[in-house]
Amino acid sequence: MDLFNTDIQKNILPFDGEVYYYGAIMPTSKAQEYYSYLFNNIQWENDKAVIFGKTITTKRKVAWYATNPFSYTYSKITKTALPWTKELLELKKIVEEKTGETFNSCLLNLYHSGEEGMAWHSDGEKDLKENGAIGSLSFGAERKFSFKHKENKQKIDINLDRGSLLVMTGTTQKNWLHRLPPTKKVSTPRINLTFRTIEN
Numbered sequence: 661m662d663l664f665n666t667d668i669q670k671n672i673l674p675f676d677g678e679v680y681y682y683g684a685i686m687p688t689s690k691a692q693e694y695y696s697y698l699f700n701n702i703q704w705e706n707d708k709a710v711i712f713g714k715t716i717t718t719k720r721k722v723a724w725y726a727t728n729p730f731s732y733t734y735s736k737i738t739k740t741a742l743p744w745t746k747e748l749l750e751l752k753k754i755v756e757e758k759t760g761e762t763f764n765s766c767l768l769n770l771y772h773s774g775e776e777g778m779a780w781h782s783d784g785e786k787d788l789k790e791n792g793a794i795g796s797l798s799f800g801a802e803r804k805f806s807f808k809h810k811e812n813k814q815k816i817d818i819n820l821d822r823g824s825l826l827v828m829t830g831t832t833q834k835n836w837l838h839r840l841p842p843t844k845k846v847s848t849p850r851i852n853l854t855f856r857t858i859e860n
Contacts, residue, residue: 672816676809677832681818682825685758691823695799697747698851704770710736720776726765730858734785741765748853755795755855759827763795763855774801774846780808780837783828789857793829798822801850808837 669680684691704721715737724732725748726741733739744752748766756762771777783794798820805826807816820826828838840852 672818673807673832673836674814674816676835678828678830679807679816679832680827680829681820682758682827684821684823685754685825686823688823691799694747694751695822695851698768698799698853699770699849701745701747702768702770703742704768707769708737718776719772720778721770721772723768723770724765725768726858728764730765730787732765732767732785732787732858734783751797751853752855755797755825758825759793759795761793761795761827761829761857763793763857765856765858767854767856769852769854771801771803771840771850771852773848774803774843777842778840780839782810782833782837783854783856784833787858789859791830791833792857793827794833795855796820796826796828797853797855798824798826799851799853801846801848803846803850804841804843806839806841808839810835810837 669682672679672681702723704723707718707720707722709716724739724741725744727744730741731738752763752766799822802819802821805818805820
């Protein structure tokens with residue numbers, strides 16, 4: 661079976677950025693295989709952030725993998741990348757072939773249930789390629805994902821299916837915030853892979 665859906669994508673943002681949602685880009689069975697691998701084999705650790713001078717440990721878990729042992733700083737915490745696994749390289753290749761982009765790193769997130777989410781933010785860290793693409797793969801539970809314009813506060817919501825791909829590129833990070841809102845309607849885990857390009 662062909663893993664790739666070749667439909668032309670529409671930009672879901674009305675202005676000031678580019679976000680393309682491809683929907684599921686692999687069969688459900690394949691998405692479940694990758695989910696099981698990622699859940700059981702990735703070197704997960706609780707995320708940390710410095711807020712008002714205090715280090716906060718989150719329930720959400722993260723992992724950071726890359727082509728080189730890049731250092732990546734966000735929320736005033738620096739992580740050093742682990743080497744790619746075979747499965748992560750497979751997924752990187754799928755996303756690169758689908759989007760025509762190239763990536764050298766991946767930040768992974770594990771949300772144990774809908775009660776774990778991510779607050780409004782933009783991925784504008786200095787280590788990232790300016791206006792570079794971020795390819796986001798979702799596995800496990802379906803979750804709502806939201807965008808909010810930084811100036812006029814207009815909001816866009818989209819549901820991310822298992823095995824689906826969302827790509828943020830262009831000036832999206834400069835003009836829009838995004839978040840994963842918490843919900844009590846989801847009781848199962850979601851794993852999210854965000855492929856990125858580091859320049860440092």
